[in-house]
Amino acid sequence: MNAIQRLVAPVKQHIVKSDQTVFLPSDFADDLTQQDFALVIEELVERGVIVPVGEGLFARVRKNTLTGELMLDAAGGFTEVCQDSLTRLGVEWQPCRAEEVYSAGDSDQIPARAIFRVVGGYYPEISFKKFRIRYET
Numbered sequence: 001m002n003a004i005q006r007l008v009a010p011v012k013q014h015i016v017k018s019d020q021t022v023f024l025p026s027d028f029a030d031d032l033t034q035q036d037f038a039l040v041i042e043e044l045v046e047r048g049v050i051v052p053v054g055e056g057l058f059a060r061v062r063k064n065t066l067t068g069e070l071m072l073d074a075a076g077g078f079t080e081v082c083q084d085s086l087t088r089l090g091v092e093w094q095p096c097r098a099e100e101v102y103s104a105g106d107s108d109q110i111p112a113r114a115i116f117r118v119v120g121g122y123y124p125e126i127s128f129k130k131f132r133i134r135y136e137t
Contacts, residue, residue, distance in 0.1 A: 008040050008047075010031075014028065020084065022057055023050065041058070048061060051070065057089075059072055072128060078114050092120065093118045095117070118135060
């Protein structure tokens, strides 16, 4: 086992066993130098364990059994990753109006996009493949 593999193994184990879908650098960086952290993240992205979804945000992924492509490893898909990302970043958020109307039973139109209302002026860019977070004003 080479030096990189020794550094990657415990971080990968942490990701695989975690209930979290989104990870911040602070989740791993305590035991790693900045250079080692960059190497570990690069290796985990290459191996298809995580993908960057925003600045300082990484999401757990898995291989789609039908297509073989990487997909987010979150039951709620991209919307769940956005919710977790905003929460982990300390952004106070609420679901969009369409989501609230649907949840209240006042509409049968299911909201199909990840749209959020945030309190304050911080609107982090979060994206994965063709999906991009949107903010309601």
